[in-house]
Amino acid sequence: MIVGYYNFLGLASMRENYGILLVDDEPAYRAIVSALLRSLPIDIDHAADRAAALRSLAVRRYDLILVDIELGRDDGREVAAVLRGADCPILAFTGLHPAEGERYFTDHGFDGWIAKPFEGRTLVAAVCRWLGDGVPSTEAPAEGGQLSALLGADGAASMIGRLHANLAEAVAQIDGGADARPIGHRMGGLAGTLGFPTLSAAWLSLQDDRAAWPTVRALTIEAIARAQGSAPD
Template structure:
């Protein structure tokens, strides 16, 4: 049928030629989407396999190192979350729904943090990752830090992926409020005939580049974000001779520099003041309900759960909950409809928060938290909805702001770890080596050094945990600061 249609459309006439061109364009788009879906399927299956495999080992009791397995599961989950975020970003861009924030950005620290984050990835391939900045770079600029970070990470990540030897450079210039970012690599380059297609969504160019993993969305999203921020992006490349991507953006300097000394973060949440609050959690996934129970009950909440609308309405009719945490997709039911029923029966005093993997609709009035979510964000929302005064543990802030979480790297760097005299010098030596390894970004060697530090005895466990927390976040600056502090205290 398609062949006969092409034969008919190949006849003479302007309208026929136009239809033929549209058919060819539609076929090309379908082929591109087919390639895209195959690529996305591969990108999803790899981390899913790691999550599924390590979860089975833990369940069977065969994992020798459950902490290491948990880290692999978390990192794989983060990879999946980033992929989903990319797809949602593409949908928002195409729908014109993407909004920008305007915040003060501490520019040098922002750039150094980016390079430190990706230095590990570059070092794993034997590449040098270089940051070049001018002497007069402003301390503060204004822009959307999340989207600017996304643009630069996409470009730097691509440069590392498509470079097998040499170096990747982020060169930054700033003049008259105009910031110019050049990402320069010594990689495989781009053929002239492909240079015009690399920013198209769903496209992956042929040749050596096609052998590298990726979904074909990064550059399309990058270009869209740059244009939304009012900037421009261009590429200069030659096959086999590397590439240079240049982004120009207006990043104005604030009239008054922000306060540079941030207040210390509070400690981990251990409970709340006042009467007992009870929460109704509605989700068709038992694992999600179990996770909420493990988080909320130790903090003093009374939790009741339901997996469908009828059960949720029945539970709420027995005694009105203070808060409902409700998924949107409840099997074949609609969580939004359930929320409307609950609000109609119990009035505006009933607080409702929607937890879902579905995107928020423009007209949604109920508080919304997208899955996967950070525990700290959920607790902050619960506190705001119920007007709670949290009870917090004394001392430094902790990473997830919940009991049992590892200390945040910045807070850990400010903490003092008292080590007994007989191991202080040895611990300081390990920390000196960790500091050296941080400078070259050798993650596996850092992990091995932390393991040796932990093996010195139970007295070094808090220090080792703090170092691991910093390494897990790739906060190499805080990691080096903590290692220096331990050396100073031991000296």
């Protein structure tokens, strides 16, 4: 899937960082995607619209481009068509769920589709799959490991259990209509303090972008389910 330029030069094995361009006008997704992919050799650039995406392409090449469909005044389908000169896979990255599924997006010039909301492991696996063999396919990295060094295994387990209980309560509050902004600030700070950067970035994003709530919710439910050894609902 990776552009053949590096293979042609015999430099594929020397590649250190892949380039991904995320074209999305919701700032929350820059923080969330960057946090989820932090352990992989991936550089992520962000563009909020067609003009910014074209400026990014003018200064570097990319191995993968993710494009939201609803980009304010721009239509992501038209943006994808303009970006076709990048010579790399372009995926729809959107909450639009057409009846035709992925076929709708491939019919409109995309190579594939990553749906919002998403779980962390789904996004990581999809990105690794599209980048090819150079990036190991893995689930979202485990977080909170430093707590064991500080508190011991039992103390860390207790602290993480309380965090998950607080997260579950926060989910219930927002689902019930509570203002997501102060809750996001509180839970993002708590998750960050305890060493959970992905959850922290996700929850803090709610201060500016309530539209990201479905993804924040999915990531939170996934983290709780993984800790409990069960599949998320």
